[in-house]
Each structure stands twice: as structure tokens, then as C-alpha cells.
Amino acid sequence: MSASPHTPTGTAPVRFGVNYTPRQGWFHSWLDLDLDAVGEDLTAVASLGADHIRLFPLWPLLQPNRTLIRPRALDDVRAVVDIAAQLGMDVVVDAIQGHLSSFDFVPSWLAxxxxxxxxxxxxxxxxxxxxxxxxxxxxADAPNLLGLSLGNEVNQFSASNHPDPDGLTVPEAEAWTRTLLDAARDGAPQGMHTVANYDAAWFMDDHAFTPDQSAQLGDATVVHSWIFDGTGQRYGARSHEVAHRTEYYLELARAFSPAPERPLWLQEVGAPRSILEETDVPWFVRSTVENSLQCPELWGITWWCSHDVSRSLADFPPLEHTLGLFDEDGRLKNSGAAFRDAIAAAREQPAPAPRGRAIDLPVGPDPLLLRSAAAPGGSVFEQWMEASRAGERPTLRVVRELADVTAGDTRTGGAAATRVSL
Structure with missing residues (x-):
């Protein structure tokens, strides 16, 4: 089996995985799980050189009543984990589904x-x-279990732009996250348990889930990077900003880390055809992987997703039918070939060189304020991209007090920092 999930990134190769979207029936396949079909899907994923998958059991099927957790549903999850083990792949299981591809899967006892x-x-x-x-x-006793993640972007249910938000404060968001992480550790003490927030936590000024929570809670800092967040629309499909979007995001996450060695996990990234032409996709896959590998402490890259959503299923946003590395019939796509080749090339790539100068991100005393400056189009984003375009290999530094501006920069070996006013 592969290296321990807790192996420091400096002594182990970067991990490559795939978010598993079942080819037959999408995630509704959990209703009547076909293990033969799962085996076919995962064999295809393993053929790319992937060493892990991310798995998404549906919350209403696991816990249809507040006081009922279905043993059969838990057994189904374990069966898929065991199939991955037979193919030499590790598994991270998202515990609360939650939200997937524009659909919400909230149990009836919350609606x-x-x-x-x-x-x-x-x-x-x-x-x-x-x-x-x-x-x-x-x-817990599955030898290929990496750990649990707290759902898929569950923080979106609290966002101010959600149709029916569950409002809460920053302390309440932290308390909820800690409670669920403690539960994961109680059940599987050896796992790498993480928080899978979407980018509102990093870029939305009024969001209760904060960068500090993502960077301090759990065993790795997780980011989900999508160029349809305004990056592609603002700068263009083949832009420098699109090519370096994940690199920037990982450096932003690293800036908030309480420990230099804390792992970074690019847990979701994909090639949306709403931004990219099909001919752009191999370039995007290659650029994204190569540039992400320039970030120290990168633990792994997990691509979204394994298979296209079948066009026989209704009401999906059109791009969801195109994101797979394989099509709905199981055939390898150009994106899958590009990801396979990028994995192989990464095995020969040297460790990343030290980053260049640090661009300051003042966050102020209130964690609800000023995050939008780091978002695409914001002042910090713009300055980082300008420095990157000039070949400076910039990083980011969080400034919480004025005194921090003159402090030595431990991330860049003392490189000069540039302050950006927000």
C-alpha cells in the first residue's frame, strides 16, 4: 500500500487521485450499489496512475432519520473502500453529502x-x-483508509448567497467543525481527517467559515480551486491567471498555516468547459499540475472527476456532463490522457525551489473583513499575478498586526515583503 498519509511531503512524492463519480447512475447508484460496476470504474481510475480516490456516500441514505444510521449503508461504503484496496488505491471518504454538482442532499429531518x-x-x-x-x-481497520473529510463544501449551506442559508457566527462555525473532527478521530484515530470548505471561506468577506479554520483545523489544509469563480471570465481561458490559479490558491492557504510543514491538499480541481474550449483542456491539465507542484508542502492533487455525468440524467448544469476524465461510456478522454501523462511527468519533477518575495495580506482584527482582496480581481490577487508573470515565484504572507511587516519572513528565507493596502 502507498505511503502513510502523515508522511511529511518533503520525504514522499506528491499523491495523485481522482474524485470518484460513478459512471452508472451517478451518486444515485448508492441506492442499489453494483460492486461489479464500481470495480470497472475504479480499474479505469487506477490505470491513470492514481493512488487514491475520494468517495461520496449520500447523507440521506446513511442517516435517513436523526436517530437511524443504516448499517447496510455503512457496509456499502466499506465494500467500495475494499475494492479500491484490491486495486492498490487509498480512499478518503466524505462523511456528509451534503452538496454535489449543484444538488443538495440534505436528509428530510432537516427540511x-x-x-x-x-x-x-x-x-x-x-x-x-x-x-x-x-x-x-x-x-477504521481498512488498511487503505486515508481518513474522513467533513462533507463536500458543506459550508455553502451557511453562505449569504445560498437560497436558504443556515446562519451562524464564526465561533459557531469553528465549534461545529471541531465537534465533527473530534467524532472522526474518535472513530478512526489514525486517519488524516480534513475540512473540505469551498472558496467562500477564503474569499467571501461575510462568511462564517474562515481561512484560519481551514488552515488550523484538521490534519491538512484543503482547497477546492475552480476557474469559473471569476478567474476565467475576467482574464480569459488561456491567461496566466488561469494557468496559475491553483498555485496562487495553495500559496494563499500556506500563508495561513500555523506550521511550515502542514500538508496542503488540492482536493478538487477540474477543467470546466464553460470556460475552456476542448482544445484548451490538455494545456490546462498540464499547466495546473506543473504549477501546483511548485508549492512547498503540497501533499496531493485530486482531480474532479472520474466520469462524465450521463446525459440521460436531467437538470444538471451543462458543464457537469463534461468534467470527467472518462466519458459516460467509460472511454478515456483527452483530459484523462493529459492527467495520466501529468502524473507520470510529476514523478520526474524535482522538488520545488524556494518561493520568492512575499506579498502581504492584511486581514485585520476581524476575520470577517477584507478577504475579498485575495479573490480573483482583488488587489492581493492582482499583485501576486503581476509578480508571477514577471517570474518572481511570489508567495503570500498574512499580516495580522503592523509589527508583522518588519518581521523576518520564515517562508522565503528573509525575502523582502511588499505590503498591499486593502
């Missing part, structure tokens, strides 16, 4: 007549923690 706040209602938080613990316990 309509039973509407409750999933983050702050004490009974709901207790029940959710029980599910996370039970899932972790069912998987």
Missing part, C-alpha cells in the same frame, strides 16, 4: 416542516457527529 439549522441546533449537531463517528468506526 420543510422539520427545518433546523444544521450547524447550531444541538440535537442536529449531536446526530451528525454520531454519523461521522459511526462511519469512521466502520472504516
Amino acid at each position: 420543510t416542516w422539520h427545518r433546523r439549522n444544521m450547524f447550531t441546533d444541538p440535537e442536529v449537531v449531536t446526530a451528525t457527529a454520531q454519523l461521522v463517528r459511526a462511519l469512521a468506526q466502520r472504516l
Whole structure:
């Protein structure tokens, strides 16, 4: 089996994986799991050189009632984990689904007549923690379990731009995250357990889930990077900004890290045809992987996603039918070939050189303020990209107090920092 998930990135190769989207029936396949079909899908994924997958069991099927966790559903998850083991791949399991490809999968005991706040209602938080613990316990002795992640971008349910947000404060968001991470560790003490927030946590000024939470809680700092966040629309499909989007995002995440050796995980990145032409995709895959590998402490890259969503399924945004490395019939696409080749090339790539000068990101005393300066089009983003275009290999540095501006820069070996006013 592959290296321990806790192996320091400086002594182990970067991990490459794929977010697994079942070819037959998409995630609805959990309703009547076909292990033969799963085996076919995962054999194809393994053929790319991937060493891990990310798995998405649906919350309403695992826990259809607040006090009912289905043993059969937990067994189904374990069965898929075991198939991956037979193919030499490790698995991270997302515990709360949550949100996938524009659809929400929230159990009925949180909706309509039973509407409750999933983050702050004490009974709901207790029940959710029980599910996370039970899932972790069912998987704890699997030799290929990397760990659990707290759902897929569950923080989107709290965002101010959500159609029906579950409002909460920054301390409440942190308390919810800590409670669920503790449950994961109770169930599987040896796992690498992480928080899978989408980028509102990093770029939305009023969001209760913060960069500090993503960078300090859990066993690695996770980022999900998508160029349809404004990067592609603003700068263009073949722009420097698109090619270096993940590199910037990883350096932003590293800037918030409380420890230099904390692993960074690019857990989601894909090639959206809403921005890219099909002829752009191999370039995008290659550029994204090569530039991400320039970030110290990078633990792994997990591509979204394994298979296209079948066009027989209705009401998906069009791009969801095109994101796979394989098409809905299981045939390798240009993106899959490019990712396979990028994995092979990465094995020969040397360790990243030290980064250049640090561009300051003042965050102020209130964590709710000023994050938008780091978003695409913001002042910090613009200056980082300008320095990158000039070949400076810039990094970022979080400035919490004025005194930090004159402090030595431990990330860049003392390189001069440039302050940006927000």
C-alpha cells in the first residue's frame, strides 16, 4: 500500500487521485450499489496512475432519520473502500453529502416542516457527529483508509448567497467543525481527517467559515480551486491567471498555516468547459499540475472527476456532463490522457525551489473583513499575478498586526515583503 498519509511531503512524492463519480447512475447508484460496476470504474481510475480516490456516500441514505444510521449503508461504503484496496488505491471518504454538482442532499429531518439549522441546533449537531463517528468506526481497520473529510463544501449551506442559508457566527462555525473532527478521530484515530470548505471561506468577506479554520483545523489544509469563480471570465481561458490559479490558491492557504510543514491538499480541481474550449483542456491539465507542484508542502492533487455525468440524467448544469476524465461510456478522454501523462511527468519533477518575495495580506482584527482582496480581481490577487508573470515565484504572507511587516519572513528565507493596502 502507498505511503502513510502523515508522511511529511518533503520525504514522499506528491499523491495523485481522482474524485470518484460513478459512471452508472451517478451518486444515485448508492441506492442499489453494483460492486461489479464500481470495480470497472475504479480499474479505469487506477490505470491513470492514481493512488487514491475520494468517495461520496449520500447523507440521506446513511442517516435517513436523526436517530437511524443504516448499517447496510455503512457496509456499502466499506465494500467500495475494499475494492479500491484490491486495486492498490487509498480512499478518503466524505462523511456528509451534503452538496454535489449543484444538488443538495440534505436528509428530510432537516427540511420543510422539520427545518433546523444544521450547524447550531444541538440535537442536529449531536446526530451528525454520531454519523461521522459511526462511519469512521466502520472504516477504521481498512488498511487503505486515508481518513474522513467533513462533507463536500458543506459550508455553502451557511453562505449569504445560498437560497436558504443556515446562519451562524464564526465561533459557531469553528465549534461545529471541531465537534465533527473530534467524532472522526474518535472513530478512526489514525486517519488524516480534513475540512473540505469551498472558496467562500477564503474569499467571501461575510462568511462564517474562515481561512484560519481551514488552515488550523484538521490534519491538512484543503482547497477546492475552480476557474469559473471569476478567474476565467475576467482574464480569459488561456491567461496566466488561469494557468496559475491553483498555485496562487495553495500559496494563499500556506500563508495561513500555523506550521511550515502542514500538508496542503488540492482536493478538487477540474477543467470546466464553460470556460475552456476542448482544445484548451490538455494545456490546462498540464499547466495546473506543473504549477501546483511548485508549492512547498503540497501533499496531493485530486482531480474532479472520474466520469462524465450521463446525459440521460436531467437538470444538471451543462458543464457537469463534461468534467470527467472518462466519458459516460467509460472511454478515456483527452483530459484523462493529459492527467495520466501529468502524473507520470510529476514523478520526474524535482522538488520545488524556494518561493520568492512575499506579498502581504492584511486581514485585520476581524476575520470577517477584507478577504475579498485575495479573490480573483482583488488587489492581493492582482499583485501576486503581476509578480508571477514577471517570474518572481511570489508567495503570500498574512499580516495580522503592523509589527508583522518588519518581521523576518520564515517562508522565503528573509525575502523582502511588499505590503498591499486593502
